[in-house]
Amino acid sequence: MDWQPENRRALARRLTRILNAPPTDALCGLAGLESGTAVRIGVTGPPGAGKSTLICRLAEQRLADARQIGILAIDPTSPISRGSLLGDRIRMESIAQHAGVYVRSLPTRRTHDGLCDNAADLLLTMEAFGFDDILLETVGVGQTDFAVRILVDTVILVLYPESGDTIQAMKAGILETADVLVVNKADLPGAQKIKTEVEAIMRRRNKPGDWQPPVVMASAAEGTGIGDLDDAINRHGAWLQDHRNATAIRRERTKYLVQSLIGRRVAELLDEAPPDLLAGDLQDAHDAVLRQLLDTAPQSR
């Protein structure tokens, strides 16, 4: 079906409800952890890499195959003002007008893993609404960003020539979690150098039989390299058909979900704790939170 206004509104409401669901309600919908009716594509990289523009171009490319595409764009939120940055979203406005595309901006809130609350449930909901592709954009530098890998099929890491030292700092981290690498703004000086560097790192790390992550040169602004990126995503998808370990994926997602649900419950309990408890003995505060955690645990339904 096309994204008529009434469907868009129903989806928007559903996503808002899930995004805001407290952790005690968040266990209910997760029976189908590895359902996988959609292609889930994570797009990550440092700020300024051009992820939003690249996602627009990629969505246009994949729409040529008459696909319905959902874009979930996770925005960093201030720990103090809780205001989300909407600048990037404005860049997506043109693609958001397309009948086959749905765009939603999601705040990170208190999570430290680069995702938003209840991200797993949001992805399942998008699948239930019939999207063929789900593009999940996260801002990441290094180790804060590997949670996305747990929830998607293909991780695209977007780099760019000016990022220089950023890439140095990322080498040990996120490079290893990427399935496809994009050097965006490939018309700028230094693009080829980054490609060469990254390919050398990837070759060193790759083991025989592993997926060999391709490095795609692109310019989202100029619209070049998007076909190559699309091919790389499809090749990785085909490779996964033969190599996906559903049990291992389920284990990783369970670990991630249990960890994040308990973490969020602890944060809630600490926010609700009597001020005196928190200003007193650390062990007392710790024990009180643990007891409450068990007393208020969500029950099976």
Place this chain on the structure above:
Amino acid sequence: MDWQPENRRALARRLTRILNAPPTDALCGLAGLESGTAVRIGVTGPPGAGKSTLICRLAEQRLADARQIGILAIDPTSPISRGSLLGDRIRMESIAQHAGVYVRSLPTRRTHDGLCDNAADLLLTMEAFGFDDILLETVGVGQTDFAVRILVDTVILVLYPESGDTIQAMKAGILETADVLVVNKADLPGAQKIKTEVEAIMRRRNKPGDWQPPVVMASAAEGTGIGDLDDAINRHGAWLQDHRNATAIRRERTKYLVQSLIGRRVAELLDEAPPDLLAGDLQDAHDAVLRQLLDTAPQSR
């Protein structure tokens, strides 16, 4: 006392033991949460901002007052290889030779908050060893980095002219947690523009009676602006004498510690969980981890 080889070795061993202490042992040493015998200075900012070089210059500056300075430099660690990046540390080698300075590199491991395990205990240990200043370096972009603010007295955010879009992305986050801002590499084009932008943001956000974070122009490589930075730190320290809310600080630290200890315990329990449990029903896995969390909770000593 000076940092003779025997003291350095004893401190190094102690820090290693604390860094590697499991969460069940980590509650013991935290009676003096707000002890504060040292000036604790957090230095954060995006990769490539020149934090390490700036810390060296700042340490030299503050050594002129015959202080003993400890530098804890937190390095991002790969989630896969667990290898720490040591490039930045090499830049600190010259200052590390000084008898009044102790430098230690610490891996972030699995924490997502930009700190290492048991960071609070490590700071207390440094204080117990008699350091006057503790400089804690963390790599941060935006919201992953506000944990450092909870554990230190003064947060210095290091920006640089090329960081352009990075700063855009940081505006909503870490800018608000900084007590002193440094535009490093101030000899490069665009430095004054960043200063003007940042000052405008800070002015808009500041409330009467709040500390007004100064924006210092510096070049760590050229050695300029370091005296201004030192002055700014000292002025913030003097301001804190009159405005520090010890009870609120204790509450924030308790919240942070309880959250991170329970989070680490949950991660441990998930790592040790039988594979079948994790591949089965999510609710069962969640309940089993919660039960174990309580059964194996650290006891008061």
